[in-house]
Amino acid sequence: MTLGSSVLASAAPKTPGVTAKQITIGATVPLTGIASPGYSDVAKAANAVFQYVNKKGGVNGRKIKFILKDDCYGTPGFGCTGIPNTATQTRALLSAGIFATVGSLGTPTQDSVRTLLNANHVPQLFVNSGSLDWNNPTKYPGLFGWQTSYNVEAKIFAKYILATYPTANVCYLGQGDDFGADGLAGLVAGGVTPSDTQLYSVGALVVTNGASIAPYVARFQSDKCTVVVLDTIPGATDATLGAALKLGYTPHWIISSVGADPVTVDGPFSKYPIPDPEIGAVSFSYLPASTATNAWNTWDRKVLLADKTDFPNFTATTPITGNMTYGIGWGVAFVEALKATGRNVTRAGFLKTLTHTTFKQTPALTALRYTPTNHQGLSGGYLVTVTSASATKALTGQVYTTDSGSGPVKPIKAVAPSIPAWLK
Template sequence: MSTLKKLAVASAALGLLAASSSGVFAQKRYDPGASDTEIKIGNIMPYSGPASAYGVIGKTEEAYFKKINAEGGINGRKINFISYDDAYSPPKTVEQARKLVESDEVLLVFNPLGTPPNTAIQKYLNSKKVPQLFVATGATKWNDPKAFPWTMGWQPNYQSEAQIYARYILKNKPDAKIAVLYQNDDYGKDYLKGFKDGLGAKAASMIVVEESYEVSQPTIDSNIVKLKSLNADVFFNVTTPKFAAQAIKKMNEIGWKPMHFLNNVSASIGSVMKPAGFENSQDIISSAYFKDPTDAQWKNDPGMKAWNEFLDKYYPEANRADGSVMYAYNVAQGLVHVLKACGDDLTRANVMKQAASIKDLQLGGLLPGVKVNTSATDFAPISQVQLMRFKGETWELFGEILSGDVGG
């Protein structure tokens, strides 16, 4: 072969190599917060303030991402988890969200907690086209992909959960006189709306009092005394952990023993039932979509074994009776699923595309039969729950897996 021909062949080979290489590189797409080696995840939690009991969620997520990094990361990239405290104060949430997006340049904001805090940053994050992914609140408004395509919920929505309680009351205590205590914000009002919708035409006659409280109150003792004075025999308790524990204690002190429904965001044994006193918590009804670590039926369950192994190694000081630890474990696994599905296209648009393409995802910490599903028109990943009743020192599940009727 002549020197000229050799040069031509070599040149063609180099051209093919360059073309194929550029094809490989073209497949890698990054937005701020992503690179060949790192994925920056932002998070906002109330590590202080009236909802600080939920701070354990951020700590569990941090531990889980350490586990993922120790095992090689996501497609070879390590997670850099940046979590800030907002004290459950919406103005502070806005400040922290701006810091995460504009200073830290995270790829997405993951699992920020609370309805008022998330409401405060929803328009900002959507205007910046930054995913507000798997928010830690069950408000119905997170399932609105048309108006807010960059915001997605995670847990069953509050209205659906409240409808399920209402249907149970209509079936089992149709002549009930109901007292409702709710937090005076979007979170509390969402539950109240779902509850009234579930009772339907009977809501006006069955609900004898709707009492609201402010999250800034040090105690709700006076609210509970007022509710007892109206002779209600059913109580729908829409409170966060600190106030839920106060309510249960005060009800025992004053001898008020109605049929008691507690919203599932405060069903934690570690942060609510135990501090309130197990003896005071008997027969309270709530709902669940993930496994209760204190329930003996899961002792030999593979998902529970994996959860315990994770905690043994990465978060040994965790309170394993606190449902928030299991909640965080599940939602962190959900994010890992999405990021793995993104492959080398770590753009914000692809994060949302993959988050909206989850099909029958089963996570080890969810109840059997509860699956994660999303679509371009359904931003409510989990929509199923099972009722449970508190007995002894744990919750006992009863009935079938149920779904509410509320969509976006």
Template sequence: MNTGRKLTVALAAIAAMGVAASPAFADNMYGPGVTDTSIKIGNTMPYSGPAAAYGAIGKSISAYFDKINKENGGINGRKIEFISLDDGYSPPKTKEQTRKLVEQDKVLIVFQGLGTPTQSAVHAYMNHKKVPQLFVATGATKWGDPKNFPWTMGWQPSYQTEGQLFATYVLENVKDAKIGILYQNDDYGKDYVKGMKDVLGDKADKMIVAEESYEVTDPTINSQVIKLKDSGANVFFNVATPKFAAQAIKKVRELNWDPVFLNNSVSNSVGSVYKPAGLENSKGVISLQYYQDITDPAIFDTEPYKKWKAFMTEYYPDGDQSSSFTAYGYLVAQTMEQVLKQAGDNLTRENVMKEAANLDLKLDLMLPGVDIKTSPTDFFPIESMMPIQFDGEKFVSLGKVVSVN
């Protein structure tokens, strides 16, 4: 009898403790990968393979999270554990690494996975698992489809938007344009081409005189560039990742071809593209941009540049300070930081996606007039860009920030 009474009292005490503790537990709502002191964030990045130049983005993001962990103790008191895995820009490897992040590492989200073919390979999986595939590092239009894929969101301007802006530039600035297009043979390349054709409309068949595609496994694109030159094109629209963009610039100059050279923004980097291609060779290349040119001496005395340079010097000292990819990584990491700040202690996957779809953010390294805005029906955070031209040392504005909206 005494033993039974003691057991009853003990159970009552435990129950009372549970009731007392439940309001405190209710204050913090956690998804996988979250504790009172940490948040696990996953990522896949091509640190090797044909798109390895983009690895600077992953390293910049990691450095930024190191910064906020050291200087701020993390976000809302939780340090970021950033698990970034190499997928070599290979879709099968991306599948393998993403499954590891979700099923073994138990990350809260996968953030900034890079590449259209690679992220397409896990698009359905992430949405089936209801894991945020957040701020995907590709401008494919498919990342902005909240109705059918509510767990996926891009970050940079969509490739179709960019293609539309390039077409507008040609219509307004190039007389008797004959366009030759080099593009990667996947959704990434095809999105740009579609955007351009959408704006050219019924003029597209006449104005586009040649289209040549390449595979990411191709060693070079020299033969494609030769065919485009031979087509009589006086505008070259280069839709390529950094390795092939640099090859294209070199080959165009070797052929003594002097078209209006349009280079997509994902390869608009002094350090990763124009230096390898040759700065003199790259002179005159036209592109589009939405954040400040970190190689422009005109911004060296500004506070945003000084903050970025101090960050690079302390947290990513071996990073290439002439590569726009380091600025890109810095900015997208700040965007992720803001989402987690807004989420507060409600760190479920559902609430992280809700906050990602509720942004109205100005980042100080962005070009004036370019904001980050989202809503439950708008998963395209950045929709404005500025036409720019490389003068052999830095980028020069060719007009104001424009949008297709």
């Protein structure tokens, strides 16, 4: 009987990417190219978390190996030195025998490899995008989002617009994919229908080096739009603010968290003797504001300072960007889920942990909660305002939650910052 059990155990299939001492994961991200400003720091910040944990002995005795592949946001040109094809880079990760992809970035890029990863039974975890596409557990059981959806973010924006600018002429510029479509749907569901809606092409943004955005801004000015909502990546945010600056156009800007990080957005303007044109804009967050007194902000700095490979020039006074906190946020979520899974790590076991655990000890101000029928991720956040070229602060501090449908936007109590003892 003992011999038979031993034979069966030795014949049990091994989980790809998992050995006795290591778990190997990977991601496709824009390390170079049009989307790399700011976004290139996201996965590096997550890796800083993994390296910090590795130095403490790993998670349940296993260290984390994180393989990054540069897909340039699937767009060639403008400094792209990677392979601007997400499928090609994802296949390279599959060949490396990864346990899962974790934190791959982009709506169109990750949409393009859902079927590939699903067919190979490789989990596609914590996609860096707020698209509703990640919440389809019936068709893609291993696919999980992480951040609050663009739809929910926009519904919270709508509540703010209706309360603050009830008679405003609202216009909208969004990316011409699910990013823009979901954001627009959220505004409308929240009771705000823009008088003018424009969708930009990432391809045109790249080919024209941002010049394709200027006609939209001129149109908004001509239409006398007093509030402009942007669902834009940082390069498009820069192009929008730059075009408005040239026209002397100063609407109230409301910018998706995806494209509002102050340090990233100010980059192209910092060489000119002008204030950052983003100052005063309203955005959204589900993580601590950079000016907040929060235990996670202190921990973030410690982790980034310790990673001299990814952040060799980071010092005790370097601003922590929104993209850094974003990467740290899902990096912590992954190690927490891995810790909760226990020593016996399988793909099925990890996914079960995700769908049956509420994670309250991550940097997010709302609990991270998945279920077998909901793989979206965070479901709320709060409004912030840009106060300088490197900082944001909470507008009121009130955290809200809602759904991606017609449900109301409701105030909730923020999750108190609490760092797990094993991570300190």
